[in-house]
C-alpha cells in the first residue's frame with residue numbers, strides 16, 4: 001500500500017473514533033438538556049440502580065457491545081439509543097473525512113490544513129446539532145429557528161475559513177473567484193430551496209391562496225420548517241440542494257396534515273446529507 005492510502009485509512013479511522021466520542025457526548029446532551037442539567041460536569045450513572053459508571057463502562061460503542069446492552073451492576077437493559085447515536089456520529093464523521101481526504105494528504109505542511117480543518121469541524125458540529133435537534137426537540141417550530149441560526153453560523157465559519165485560506169496564500173484561488181463560487185453556491189441553493197417551498201405550498205393547498213398560508217397561525221411551525229429548508233439548501237450549495245429540495249417537496253406532499261411536521265427536519269437533513277455526500281463522492285471519483 002502506498003503511504004497516501006495508509007494515511008487516508010488512518011485519518012478515516014481517527015475521524016470515526018472522534019465521532020464515537022462526540023456521539024457519546026451528544027447522548028449526554030440529549031439526556032440532560034431537557035432536564036435542565038449541566039452537560040459539563042457530574043458523573044454518569046446507571047438510570048436504574050444509580051451506580052456510578054467507571055471508565056470501562058463509558059467507552060463509546062464498545063462498552064454497550066461488551067456488556068451485551070446491560071448495566072454491569074444491576075443487569076438492567078440499557079437503551080440501544082446510546083450505541084445507535086454513537087455509531088451514527090462515527091459513521092457520519094468517517095464519511096465526512098473520506099470526502100475531505102485532500103485535506104489530510106499534506107501532513108508535512110500542517111499550516112495549509114488549518115483553515116480547511118476548521119471548515120471540516122464546522123460540518124462536524126452541524127451534524128451533531130441536527131442529531132440533538134431531532135432527538136430532543138423533534139422538529140418543533142422553535143427548534144427549526146435554532147437550526148436555521150446554527151446553519152447560518154456554520155456557513156459563515158466555512159466561508160471565513162475559505163477566505164483566510166486564500167488570504168494567507170495557502171490556496172491558489174483568487175478572492176474574486178472565491179466570492180463568485182460562494183455566491184453561486186449560496187444563491188443557487190437558496191433559489192432551489194425556495195422553489196421547493198413555493199411548489200409544496202401550491203400543491204398542498206391546491207386552489208386556496210398562498211396569502212392565507214402566511215396568515216394562518218397553525219402553519220407557523222410549518223413556515224419555520226420552510227425557512228430551515230431554504231437555509232439548508234443555501235448552505236449545502238447548488239447541486240446537493242436539488243436532492244434536499246426534492247426530498248423536502250416529496251415529504252410535504254406525503255405529509256398532508258400540516259400540523260404533523262414531526263421529523264420533517266430530520267427527513268430534510270437526511271436528504272441534504274444524501275445530496276452532499278453523493279456529490280462529494282462523485283467529485284472524488286472523477
Ligand SMILES: [Zn+2]
Pocket residue numbers: 046047048049050051071072073074075076
Ligand atoms: Zn444499573
